[in-house]
Amino acid sequence: MYDELIADDDLPIARKSVLPGTGFFLPDDLEDDLEDEQAVAALEGAEAAVVADTDADGLACVALLREAYDDVRSVPEPEDDDEPGPDEPTEQLEPEPTPHRVALLPASPHDLEDQLARVGEYADEGIDLYVCDLCPDRYEYVADELEAALAVADHAAWYDHHQWDDDVADAVREAGVELVVGDSDSECSADVVYRSLEYEFGPMYEELAAVTRDHDLWLREDPRSDDLADYAYWTDPAEYTEVVREYGVSVPEWVEEYIAERRVEKEALIERAVSRAELREIGGYTVGITYGRCSQNEVAEAMREQGADASVIVKPAGSASIRGTDAFERCHEVAGLVGGGGHPKAAGCKPDVYDDMLDYAHHWTSRGAVTKQVILDAFEEVVGDEEAENESQS
Known part of the structure; x- marks a missing residue:
């Protein structure tokens, strides 16, 4: 297939609105191989692994965990002579590879089991395992993969705020996982991590959890929460995590400019869907x-x-x-x-x-x-x- 047939950078809004992004057309085997390579690199020498959703809530959990583990910071900075355009933040802002004590394995509800399996296969013995902002619909969907991950983990905790089936929650706990599920009407997953870890977080992280909650629960009382949600959606998970660790909810000017540029297209796509x-x-x-x-x-x-x-x-x-x-x-x-x-x-x-x-x-x-x-x-x-x-x- 010709690359230009699946590339969507230059598609008119009318067509972009009805077609999936480029990643949809990539073979699963190719994507799996890439994710295997990324997991191996991330887990090498790590003290903890966190399998997390890649929205602002899941990535805030990663930021909290890295703070609690006194992890190194790898903060991206824009190039002075070439500000990033709306479709190219990652290429210009991606930080140099830095070994993290807390490895991030990005996941969605549909590939949670795959990332758990990678922990079991590639992580060092004695690692701490965390799962954040994800909820399996049935325990059997993750049973084998979770067992493999727990075989190498000394400690495992699962922090979430979704609606859990009682049988699924019981099975996860019986497997040996510390499961904490917050009230989905009043807490986001970052809130659950913030109150569950035995660590004294500073005011910046308390504010990060609060602003993340504002969007995740759709309270919409703090305009900064939309900025965080959009930035998490558009940029690389690793970049988002390190930016909020460094700046909290007050993102730097180059991030604000990037968000503003991307919102032009966002509003056009919203208008199409509403129509x-x-x-x-x-x-x-x-x-x-x-x-x-x-x-x-x-x-x-x-x-x-x-x-x-x-x-x-x-x-x-x-x-x-x-x-x-x-x-x-x-x-x-x-x-x-x-x-x-x-x-x-x-x-x-x-x-x-x-x-x-x-x-x-x-x-x-x-x-x-x-x-x-x-x-x-x-x-x-x-x-x-x-x-x-x-x-x-x-």
């Missing part, structure tokens, strides 16, 4: 649903302002974000029916409806029609169960 939004009535709820590569929280907020009690944003890569309101707090139940999970007001999933590239081609050209219907059917089931519960209690 495609539809409202559906399901039981007594109004559900907004749309499609596009975009920032899901802002799009969900726009649908809420249009009257949606819950919102669904289907992505070109096949996954979907589900956002609720005070009127609808069962997003995790909807997601759970279609291969996902999360919080009562914020969840994610990727329905198993893609058998080959023709299914993805239909997904892009139909703007996610099949995935939309599968998720709307899940809403119908959850709302129907709720109505049945209410009837039985009356």
